[in-house]
Each structure stands twice: as C-alpha cells, then as structure tokens.
Amino acid sequence: MTSETLSWTAVCAASEILPNTGVCALVEGRHVAVFRIGDSAFHAIDNIDPKSGASVLSRGLIGSLGERVVVASPLYKNHFDLATGECLEEPQHSVRAHAVRIDNNIVQVALA
Amino acid sequence: MVKPPQDLTVRPDMKIVLVGHGMVGHKFLEALHEQKTPGLDVTVLCEEPRPAYDRVHLSEFFAGKSAEDLSLVEPGFFEESGFKLRLNTRLSAIDRRKKTVTLPDGEVLAYDKLVLATGSYPFVPPLKGSDRENCFVYRTIEDLEAMTAAGKHARSGVVVGGGLLGLECAKALRDLGLETHVVEFAPRLMTVQVDDEGGRILRNKIEELGVKVHTSRSTTEITNGMTARHRMVFADGSRLEADMIVFSAGIRPRDELARTNALPVGARGGIAIDDHCRSSDHDVYAIGECAAWNDQIFGLVAPGYDMARIAAAHIGGQADARFTGADMSTKLKLMGVDVASIGDAHGKTAGSRSFRYTDEAKQIYKKIVVSPDGKKLLGAVLIGNADEYGTLLQMCLNGITLPADPEFLILPSSDGKAKPGLGPDALPDSAQICSCNNVTKGQICAAVGDGATTIGAMKTCTKAGSTCGGCVPLVTQIMKSEMAKRGMAVNNHLCEHFPYSRQELYHLIRVGQIKSFSELLDKHGKGLGCDICKPTAASIFASCWNDFVLKGELASLQDSNDYFLGNIQKDGTYSVVPRMPGGEVTPDGLIAVGQIAKKYGLYTKVTGGARVDMFGARVEQLPLIWEELIAAGFESGHAYGKALRTVKSCVGSTWCRYGVDDSVGLAVELENRYKGLRAPHKIKFGVSGCTRECAEAQGKDVGIIATERGWNLYVCGNGGMKPRHAELIAADLSKADLIRLIDRFLMFYVKTADRLQRTSTWRENLEGGLDYLKQVLIGDSLGISAELEAQMQHVVDTYQCEWKAAVTNPETRKRFRTFVNSTEADKRIVFVEERGQVRPARAEERLEETEGQPA
Numbered sequence: 005m006t007s008e009t010l011s012w013t014a015v016c017a018a019s020e021i022l023p024n025t026g027v028c029a030l031v032e033g034r035h036v037a038v039f040r041i042g043d044s045a046f047h048a049i050d051n052i053d054p055k056s057g058a059s060v061l062s063r064g065l066i067g068s069l070g071e072r073v074v075v076a077s078p079l080y081k082n083h084f085d086l087a088t089g090e091c092l093e094e095p096q097h098s099v100r101a102h103a104v105r106i107d108n109n110i111v112q113v114a115l116a
Numbered sequence: 117m118v119k120p121p122q123d124l125t126v127r128p129d130m131k132i133v134l135v136g137h138g139m140v141g142h143k144f145l146e147a148l149h150e151q152k153t154p155g156l157d158v159t160v161l162c163e164e165p166r167p168a169y170d171r172v173h174l175s176e177f178f179a180g181k182s183a184e185d186l187s188l189v190e191p192g193f194f195e196e197s198g199f200k201l202r203l204n205t206r207l208s209a210i211d212r213r214k215k216t217v218t219l220p221d222g223e224v225l226a227y228d229k230l231v232l233a234t235g236s237y238p239f240v241p242p243l244k245g246s247d248r249e250n251c252f253v254y255r256t257i258e259d260l261e262a263m264t265a266a267g268k269h270a271r272s273g274v275v276v277g278g279g280l281l282g283l284e285c286a287k288a289l290r291d292l293g294l295e296t297h298v299v300e301f302a303p304r305l306m307t308v309q310v311d312d313e314g315g316r317i318l319r320n321k322i323e324e325l326g327v328k329v330h331t332s333r334s335t336t337e338i339t340n341g342m343t344a345r346h347r348m349v350f351a352d353g354s355r356l357e358a359d360m361i362v363f364s365a366g367i368r369p370r371d372e373l374a375r376t377n378a379l380p381v382g383a384r385g386g387i388a389i390d391d392h393c394r395s396s397d398h399d400v401y402a403i404g405e406c407a408a409w410n411d412q413i414f415g416l417v418a419p420g421y422d423m424a425r426i427a428a429a430h431i432g433g434q435a436d437a438r439f440t441g442a443d444m445s446t447k448l449k450l451m452g453v454d455v456a457s458i459g460d461a462h463g464k465t466a467g468s469r470s471f472r473y474t475d476e477a478k479q480i481y482k483k484i485v486v487s488p489d490g491k492k493l494l495g496a497v498l499i500g501n502a503d504e505y506g507t508l509l510q511m512c513l514n515g516i517t518l519p520a521d522p523e524f525l526i527l528p529s530s531d532g533k534a535k536p537g538l539g540p541d542a543l544p545d546s547a548q549i550c551s552c553n554n555v556t557k558g559q560i561c562a563a564v565g566d567g568a569t570t571i572g573a574m575k576t577c578t579k580a581g582s583t584c585g586g587c588v589p590l591v592t593q594i595m596k597s598e599m600a601k602r603g604m605a606v607n608n609h610l611c612e613h614f615p616y617s618r619q620e621l622y623h624l625i626r627v628g629q630i631k632s633f634s635e636l637l638d639k640h641g642k643g644l645g646c647d648i649c650k651p652t653a654a655s656i657f658a659s660c661w662n663d664f665v666l667k668g669e670l671a672s673l674q675d676s677n678d679y680f681l682g683n684i685q686k687d688g689t690y691s692v693v694p695r696m697p698g699g700e701v702t703p704d705g706l707i708a709v710g711q712i713a714k715k716y717g718l719y720t721k722v723t724g725g726a727r728v729d730m731f732g733a734r735v736e737q738l739p740l741i742w743e744e745l746i747a748a749g750f751e752s753g754h755a756y757g758k759a760l761r762t763v764k765s766c767v768g769s770t771w772c773r774y775g776v777d778d779s780v781g782l783a784v785e786l787e788n789r790y791k792g793l794r795a796p797h798k799i800k801f802g803v804s805g806c807t808r809e810c811a812e813a814q815g816k817d818v819g820i821i822a823t824e825r826g827w828n829l830y831v832c833g834n835g836g837m838k839p840r841h842a843e844l845i846a847a848d849l850s851k852a853d854l855i856r857l858i859d860r861f862l863m864f865y866v867k868t869a870d871r872l873q874r875t876s877t878w879r880e881n882l883e884g885g886l887d888y889l890k891q892v893l894i895g896d897s898l899g900i901s902a903e904l905e906a907q908m909q910h911v912v913d914t915y916q917c918e919w920k921a922a923v924t925n926p927e928t929r930k931r932f933r934t935f936v937n938s939t940e941a942d943k944r945i946v947f948v949e950e951r952g953q954v955r956p957a958r959a960e961e962r963l964e965e966t967e968g969q970p971a
Contacts (some may be wrong), residue, residue, distance in 0.1 A: 014937075016936045016937055022671060022672055023669075024669075025671065025672045027933075027936035028934060028935055028936065029935060029937050029938075030935045030937060030940065033970050034968065034970055035942075035944075035968035035969065038936070041644070050969065051968070052944070052969050056687075057687075057944070058688035059688055059944050060676070060684070060688040063679065063680070063688075065646070065651070065673075065675055065676075066644065066672075067644050067645050067646030067649075067650065068613075068645070068646065069646065070612070073644065074646075076646070078675060079684065079686065079688075083647075
C-alpha cells in the first residue's frame with residue numbers, strides 16, 4: 005500500500021504531544037497510541053495492551069533498548085517496538101503498528 | 117502426624133529421644149531433618165514452655181525483641197519433619213538396660229538412641245542471701261521477664277560476674293534504665309579472653325558508658341540495704357547497695373542425668389563423650405554445654421552446633437563423623453565496645469612472643485601472640501576496635517605464614533597504605549569462614565556460582581553470617597572476589613544507558629547540580645533512556661531539587677502512576693487517595709470523601725495505612741475529583757509515588773488509658789514534615805503511644821514507640837512479602853532529637869539505596885549493619901549529618917501539593933484526557949456491581965470485546 009491509498013486521519017497538532025510521551029487517539033473507532041520521540045519523530049501502534057486488555061500503551065514510558073525504540077506497558081512493563089508493534093518479551097502479545105506523518109504541523113495517522 | 121517418605125527396604129523406625137530443645141538441640145534436629153535419613157521416629161522433650169530460641173541474642177529482648185522474634189524454629193518445621201515436640205516436659209528417669217525413658221506422668225518412651233542436650237545452668241555462688249527476692253539469673257526468657265518486671269520498681273542493679281555473659285547482662289540492666297554495677301571477683305573483666313592491659317581498656321570503655329565496675333571483690337553476704345533493697349557485703353569490708361541483683365558468674369553443665377545413670381563425667385563435670393559425641397553408653401549421645409570432650413566443656417554456641425551436626429551424622433550412619441575440638445575465638449560487641457579474643461590470647465605457649473599496641477586516646481588495645489620463630493599467629497586480643505579479627509582469625513586457624521613485620525597487622529597505617537591484609541585468595545577453600553554455621557570459603561564461592569551475589573542472598577543461601585554476623589565483612593570480601601573471578605564483574609549499573617549504580621548517579625546529579633534528564637544523558641549516559649533509568653532519575657531529581665514532578669521535561673520521565681498522580685489499576689482506571697495524616701480525619705472530611713466517591717461512582721475501601729482509597733476513576737475524571745477534594749481541604753496522599761506513604765498511629769495518651777504519649781499528634785507532625793519526599797521506594801511510618809505497639813511501628817521503615825522518658829526510634833522494618841522487625845537505633849529521644857535523627861536516616865537511605873530497594877533490604881545489604889548505621893547517623897562518622905539535615909530541610913521547605921499544582925496549571929491539566937481527539941470516554945472500561953459497589957467487569961462479563969480495536 006502506498007501513502008496515496010492510505011486513509012489518513014488528522015489527530016492533533018504536533019505541539020499537543022509533549023516530547024518523549026504518548027497520547028491516545030480514536031482513529032476510525034480504533035484506539036491508537038501516538039508517540040513523539042524528541043522533537044520530530046512520531047510513531048503509532050495500537051493502544052490496547054493485549055496482556056491486560058486495557059487501553060493504556062500510550063501512557064507507557066518511552067525508551068531505547070539497543071537500537072530499538074520501545075514503549076513499556078504501564079501495567080506489566082513488557083516492551084513494544086514502536087516501529088513494528090512487536091512485543092519483545094512475549095511475541096504472541098505483539099500489536100499492530102500504524103502509519104503516521106506530519107502535515108502542516110498536524111499529526112496524521114493511517115491504520116495499517 | 118506426617119511421616120517422612122519411607123524406603124521400605126531399610127530397617128524399621130529408629131526411635132530417637134532428644135532431651136532438651138535449646139539452640140544445640142534444635143541444630144541437631146535441623147541436621148537430622150536435612151540429611152533426610154529415612155525411618156526416624158523423633159521425640160523432643162523440652163522443659164521450657166516454648167521451643168528453641170536464640171540465647172546468644174537474649175539481651176535484644178530488652179531492646180524490644182519479642183520471644184517470637186528470638187525463636188529459632190522455622191514455621192512449619194515440626195509439621196514438615198514429623199518430629200514430635202513436647203513442651204513443659206522434663207525427664208524423670210532413664211532405664212539404659214531397657215532403653216526407655218520415663219516422664220513425670222509415668223509415660224514410658226522407648227528409644228534406640230538417646231541424645232542429651234540439656235545445656236547448662238547459671239552458677240550462683242553459695243553465699244548468704246543469694247536466694248533473696250529480686251535476685252536473678254540470666255538464662256531463659258522467663259528469667260528476663262522476671263527481671264523486666266522487677267526493673268520497673270528498681271532504680272539500681274548489680275551484675276555479679278564480669279565475664280562475657282555478665283557484661284551482656286549489664287547492658288540489659290542499663291537498657292532497663294537502671295543505675296548499673298558490675299562486680300567481678302578477679303582483678304579484671306573477661307578474665308578468660310582478655311589480658312590485664314586489655315581488661316583495663318575494656319573497663320575504661322564500659323565505665324564511660326555509665327556502668328560502674330568493681331573488680332577484685334568477693335561477695336560474702338547479701339542483707340537488707342539502707343538506701344536500696346539489698347546490701348552486698350564484700351570480703352574487704354566494702355559495701356554496695358542495689359535494688360536488684362543478677363548472678364552471671366559462669367555456667368555449670370546440666371549433667372545430673374549422667375550422674376544418676378552411672379555415665380562417666382569429665383574432670384570438671386559434663387557428660388564425658390568420645391569423638392562421635394557418644395557417652396560411655398554408645399546409645400546415649402551428649403551434645404553442647406552439658407557434654408565434656410577430653411575434659412573440656414565448650415560454653416560457646418559454635419562448638420555445640422558442631423557436636424549437633426556430628427551426632428546427627430553419626431546416628432544417620434556416617435561412622436566417620438568426628439568432633440575434633442573447637443576454636444574458642446570470639447568477637448562480640450559489648451555495649452557497643454568491640455571485644456575479640458583469638459586462640460592463645462594470653463601467650464601461654466612456651467617461647468611465644470607478643471606485639472602490643474595501645475591508643476589511650478581512642479581507648480584501643482591490640483595484641484598479637486606469634487610463634488617462637490615469628491612465622492605463625494598463635495593468638496590475639498582486640499579491644500575497642502576489632503577490624504582485623506577476620507584476617508587474624510583466618511591466619512591463626514589456617515597456619516598462614518606471617519609477613520616479616522607482623523606488628524603492622526595491628527598498627528594503624530600512617531600513610532594510607534593498605535595493611536598487609538589477607539586477600540581472600542590466601543585462604544584455602546576449606547577455611548571455615550562462618551563458625552556459627554560451619555560455612556567454608558569453598559561453599560561461599562559455590563553459592564556465588566549459584567547466583568548469590570548480594571550479602572542478603574548469601575545469608576539466605578548458605579546461612580553464612582546469619583547468626584552472630586561477625587564474619588559478614590569477610591564473607592562479602594570473598595563473595596566479591598569470587599564474582600570478579602567469574603567475570604561477574606560486580607556490575608551494579610542501573611541499565612544499558614548509564615554505567616553507574618543508583619548511588620553513583622545520585623552523587624553525579626547532586627554534585628553536578630544536574631536538573632534535567634537530557635543533561636544527565638548528555639554528560640553521563642547514552643541512548644534514549646528507558647523505563648528503568650527515567651523514573652530513577654526523576655526520583656533523584658525530586659529528592660535533590662524537589663521541583664513539581666510534571667514540570668516541563670520531568671513529566672516525560674514519570675511512569676504512569678506519577679504522570680497521572682494516581683495508581684493505575686488492571687483496567688486502566690486509577691485510584692485516588694487523599695492524605696489523612698496519622699489516619700486522622702474529621703467527620704466533614706469523611707462526608708466529603710463519601711460524597712465525591714458517590715458522585716463519580718467510585719469503589720471505596722479503607723487501606724492498611726489507615727486512609728480511604730477510591731477506585732475506578734478515568735483519567736479525565738481525575739482533575740475534577742481532585743478539585744473537589746482540594747476544596748474539602750485534602751492534599752495528595754502520594755499513594756502513587758515511591759515516596760512517603762502513611763504514618764500509622766494508635767490513639768495514644770489522648771484517649772487510651774494505657775498511652776504514655778501523644779502518638780497521633782506526633783504522627784500528624786511527622787507525616788506533614790515528610791510528605792512528598794521521593795525515595796528509592798515507598799516509605800511507611802508507624803507511631804505507637806506505648807509498648808503495646810498497636811500501630812505496629814516495628815513493621816515499618818520508620819517506627820516510633822513512646823516510652824516514659826521520650827521516644828524510641830526503630831528503623832528498617834517491613835511487613836509484606838518478607839517481614840522484618842525494625843531495629844532500635846536510639847532510645848528515649850526528645851522530639852527534636854527524634855526528628856533530627858529521622859531526617860538523617862531518610863536522607864542517608866535516599867542517598868545510598870538501590871532503586872526499588874526498601875529500607876529493610878537496604879539494611880540487610882549494608883556492610884557493617886546496624887552498628888555502621890548508628891556510627892553514621894548518631895556518631896556522624898562520615899561527617900555528613902549536617903548536610904543530610906540541610907538536604908531534608910530543603911525538601912520540607914519546598915513541599916507543594918502535586919494535585920493542587922496539577923489542576924491549577926492549564927498545560928498540565930489538559931493532559932488528563934482519554935483521547936487527544938475526542939471527548940468520548942473509554943468504552944472499554946466496564947463496571948459491574950458487587951457487594952453494593954462497582955468493580956471492573958471480567959472478560960466473560962463484557963459485552964463488546966472488540967471495542968476500541970475493531971477487526
């Protein structure tokens with residue numbers, strides 16, 4: 005799928021997300037966690053933590069493990085790769101990663 | 117009765133009767149249980165009303181430990197082993213021919229092996245008046261209870277006997293608040309272990325502590341006193357008056373069972389035993405202080421434990437288990453004074469030579485005795501400072517060749533050069549490091565291989581250092597050296613982003629005045645940071661600078677609880693806990709809490725810390741709830757933070773007929789002083805208004821108990837997963853002194869602990885233990901007391917209610933939202949009702965599983 009065929013949803017202004025934190029957005033009925041790394045890098049993955057079923061991943065702490073940029077679930081501290089949604093400790097609990105772009109300082113998300 | 121698994125091919129049950137359930141008796145049972153010999157039928161006769169307890173630490177009973185704390189029996193031991201314990205049971209007769217014992221009620225028990233572990237009794241000199249009321253001996257918990265009761269109506273006390281136990285006993289009397297005297301027949305204290313010069317220094321030290329020492333005094337009579345209950349009359353005509361008298365003039369073996377059953381005894385008493393701990397009747401064993409091996413009686417616990425292990429092994433079929441004598445070296449702390457004696461302390465070996473060092477200013481005395489050729493260490497005496505004990509003991513026991521100038525072993529180093537110490541490498545694997553639990557260097561090294569890499573884990577795994585604690589420094593040294601050797605290079609790095617321990621990071625932040633994570637990462641770390649180092653750094657920033665935790669970049673370091681200032685629950689909702697200092701709350705406050713909980717549909721529960729917890733709040737509700745709580749006069753309870761939680765209290769003297777001081781008042785004051793303090797882990801306090809201890813203060817990180825003379829401070833207790841009783845660090849403090857000491861304690865913990873390390877674990881891993889803590893906090897041995905107090909004062913002065921800051925700051929407040937692009941609530945949060953309140957729905961109770969995550 006190319007970016008032209010994706011369906012983009014505007015979520016919020018980039019400035020609404022404090023650097024190195026996340027927010028949760030409702031995109032086509034889906035809970036999506038959108039993270040801002042430093043000033044200009046953005047990632048989006050599902051917000052629902054498969055292990056607990058709670059909609060919380062956007063509230064996790066962001067960090068790096070080796071070369072991977074990850075978020076730690078605030079409930080059970082398992083880590084998710086922000087680029088792929090892969091759960092590092094328990095791959096069966098991986099989530100979907102979504103496309104995200106900045107257009108005119110607006111964060112846009114497209115479901116994968 | 118649960119029996120151990122039995123192998124049907126072995127002999128039928130072997131019946132063992134153990135007489136005496138003291139420290140040695142119980143060690144015998146443990147050894148028997150550990151070796152898993154099948155088919156044992158074991159009965160234990162114990163004349164005391166309670167199972168085995170730690171007599172070595174008996175004096176701690178006066179420092180607040182209970183009989184239960186001193187118990188040596190692991191919960192479930194008798195159920196699991198199937199051994200039968202009969203308390204309050206003496207033996208009335210033995211029939212060695214029939215191999216039976218008879219109990220006072222006439223019951224007859226048959227035995228295959230009889231083990232006597234009857235211990236000893238305190239010797240009371242046969243003098244007129246020694247049986248007067250308020251004359252005691254110091255041996256059992258019942259003796260101590262009687263002394264405590266008498267101490268309440270006494271002003272002064274005398275201990276007869278200036279030996280090791282006598283001085284312990286003097287400490288007990290002093291702890292009871294009595295004017296304390298020690299009377300000794302010999303010209304010096306601790307005649308057996310210490311020489312004249314050492315005895316003189318020891319005496320000075322002990323007199324400095326307010327105990328009056330009277331040597332070369334032979335008591336002839338005790339009569340009525342003029343100024344106190346008793347008058348002691350001495351052979352030289354002098355007199356001493358006191359309200360209570362305790363005899364601690366040595367022990368005598370309880371060998372009467374041998375004497376009445378025609379078993380030989382040693383020259384100085386004691387049931388004569390061979391190398392296998394058997395009496396002349398090979399089915400009767402004797403172990404511990406009631407036994408005499410080569411006419412020697414061993415009044416220490418370590419040789420008794422050895423005998424217990426050997427008897428158990430021998431009975432279990434290990435024919436070559438032999439007792440080969442014992443090293444009588446000792447190291448202890450008497451009223452805070454180090455006293456150690458090794459081997460031939462008096463230099464009795466022909467041709468031996470000695471080296472002595474005395475420092476009269478610091479009251480330190482050290483002596484070593486070396487062989488005629490100067491190559492081997494034969495003995496040593498250390499008073500006032502026993503730092504070299506571990507090294508000297510190992511040199512002596514292992515026959516290690518001494519350096520050319522052995523005097524440097526005890527001389528202080530003048531130029532900071534290391535002493536010719538003894539690296540762990542110099543010791544053979546067989547070297548016994550912990551004599552109480554018979555742990556060798558080899559076993560410690562093996563435990564490292566099994567993953568024991570902290571002193572706490574080492575104690576659990578090998579028991580090394582868990583009895584008297586004297587060997588802990590050496591055990592630590594060996595452990596670290598072994599870890600280094602295995603390439604386990606003592607890595608205490610916080611995480612992959614910072615090659616530092618938390619303590620080092622704290623230092624870098626404090627000294628470098630670092631106030632942001634980006635600066636910290638720039639200067640000392642790499643990568644983006646992670647969920648380990650970010651909250652740790654945030655906590656250190658808060659401890660040091662105490663800025664609002666959600667200010668600017670700091671917000672991105674907080675984990676979810678600190679970011680939303682609530683405790684996240686399994687469904688992603690949060691709980692709300694307003695502070696109720698000391699557990700005190702007005703009716704109006706309680707009504708307000710109730711109304712708010714009702715309005716927002718929250719589940720309410722009273723917590724273990726005596727306040728109200730409200731559950732089920734969604735993030736967008738939190739600021740609304742808190743606005744109302746703040747309006748009703750409440751502040752954040754910091755239940756979400758690694759911070760001061762609660763100060764639990766009993767009602768104290770205000771209402772309680774037993775209370776001796778205002779525990780609620782103090783609890784409120786302390787909670788208000790330390791609220792908001794961020795620490796490596798949560799901190800709980802308790803304040804009790806009397807020794808009944810209704811606030812369970814001794815199970816808290818900081819516990820305070822009112823006494824008639826002030827406040828007793830206990831530290832490093834814990835409930836929860838690994839309960840630990842807090843230890844008394846200072847007694848009878850004024851409120852000002854108490855607060856100063858708590859300031860120092862908390863700040864020292866904040867400064868030095870690992871991340872997520874409660875005070876109890878921190879204390880278990882603190883090299884030097886409680887004594888070290890006292891030296892730092894009370895003696896100011898590191899010279900940091902003023903600094904610690906100032907740092908705490910800064911935290912106190914800069915306190916602000918985090919919730920007030922959060923709801924009044926629009927930037928912060930707007931982050932409390934479920935969706936950045938919608939005002940909808942999270943429909944995945946579903947409650948059902950239970951017992952009249954809400955609770956999160958379980959998976960099978962939810963209607964729409966795909967809410968928020970459509971396929």
